Amino acid sequence: MAMMMPKLLLLIFLLASASSTLNADGSNELVMTEEAYRSWVKRVGSFKHSVFQKAKNKLKPCLTIKVDKDQSLGHFxxxxxxxxxxxxxxxxxxxxxxxxxxxxxxxxIPAIKAYVSLEGAGADKTIIEWNDTADLVGQTGRPLGTFGSATFAVNSPYFIAKNITFQNKAPPPPSGALGKQAVALRISADTAAFIGCKFIGAQDTLYDHMGRHYFRDCYIQGSVDFIFGNGLSLYEGCHLHAITNSVGALTAQKRDGLLEETGFSFVHCKVTGSGALYLGRAWGTFSRVVFAFTFMDKIINPSGWYAWGNKSREMTVFYGQYQCSGPGADFGRRVSWSRELTQQEAKPFISIGFVDGYEWLTNL
Structure with a gap:
């Protein structure tokens, strides 16, 4: 029952915003005007973040632990x-x-251990890797599932990683294969930052599960839904690289309710690779993704977005781009239910304020 409320609110809003017209055959039809659509865009593009507590980060270290392959050079x-x-x-x-x-x-990283920073010797030098897939049977006798397939999992707040590669080495699955999700990193906690990191995988590489997250100067590689989840996340200056010879998807954002304050924003990024890539698939009914100032290579499917085979989601998702460039950025052939944003519409998505970063990211 609780899941029905956001849809009801949306229906009321759309009906209130629509104008009634008379078709040639005399039938009445509700048609949403351009003004009403702009009002809808403004409404879903606003962020108050009332569900999050004020972030109080601690950046000054009280302890440093050294990890080295040669234990004589480190503590572990x-x-x-x-x-x-x-x-x-x-x-x-x-x-x-x-x-x-x-x-x-x-x-x-368990939930009871906050304020952990990992610092590598360079993303090409420090690599954490494993190769689990969702269909692999774990110690409980049941399949791990996508959640449990992660090479690296973060469950604690205020996590920071710098200059490290997180990799799932499971081979890329054939098109349509089941149970081959293979997560390189799962972040299931609030206020996490990743600087200069690499995330290497194929299907479901980066599980941006929940919480406010910030990715800067990162490299993220995959094939299908390789950035997915229900986080409220800003990707700044990141390189997003597809490795598929068929149809792939960059994002699968899971926002399921009108009032959920989540979404992905990509600012000053670049998208490259192979195959025919959707910018996003509507995993959630109210999926929300924005690309701004981003270079898109020719691999982008001209339509841009896919509604997960559910036409009703075309009325509820929020997919937009703003001042993007490159051969894949042409908005002319995008699906009608995506949006070329105005400066005002894009403003909430293009600074660290999108993730309340002025509270917890300064001096990082």
Whole structure:
């Protein structure tokens, strides 16, 4: 019942905003005017973030732990063992410095260990990798599922990662294969930042699950829905690279309610790769994604967006672009239910204020 309320609010709003016209055959038809549509865009594009608490980050480190493949050069040879050494309800910023090398392990940052920073020797030098897929049977005797397939999982707030590669090495699945989702990183907590990192995978590479997140100067590679979830996230200066020889999708945003304050915004990014790539698929009924000042190579499907085979979502999603460039950025053949945004409409999406970043990202 609770899930019906946002749809009811939307229906009331659209009906109130529509004008009644008379067809040639005498039948009445409700038609939404351009003015009403602009009002709808303004409404769904506004952010008050009332569901989030005020963010109070702690950036000054109180402890540094060294991880190195050669344990004689560090405190631990395993990233997970370094995380496990932290006290429960850690009260201050802890930096885990990770030396160059390939760390073959699954890592989980538990919810009770906040203020953790991981700093690598460079994204091409420090690599954390594993190869689980959703259909793999775990220790419980059941398939891991997409959630459990992650090479690296973050469940605690105020997490920071710099200059590290997170990789799921499961091979790219054939088109239409089931259970082959293979997450490189899952972020399931509020106020997380990733700077200069790489996320390497194929289907479902980056699970942007929930919370406010910031990605700067990152490289994200995949094939289908390779950035997905219901986070409220800003991607700034990121390189998004598709690896598919058929049809792929960059995003699958999961916003399911009109009042959910979530969505993905890509600003000053570039999209490259192979195949025919949708900018996004409407995983959620109210899916919300914006691209601004982004270079799009010719791989972009001219229609841009896909409603997940559900035409009703064409009335509720919020898909827009603003001052994008490149051969794939032409708005002329986009689906009619996407939007070339005005400066005013794009404004809420193009600064760190989109994720309340002035509270928790300054001096990062």
């Amino acid at each position: 040879a395993s990233v997970q063992k370094a995380v496990d050494s932290l006290p429960v309800n850690n009260p201050c910023r802890v930096v885990i410095s990770i030396g160059a090398g390939i760390y073959r392990e699954k890592v989980v």
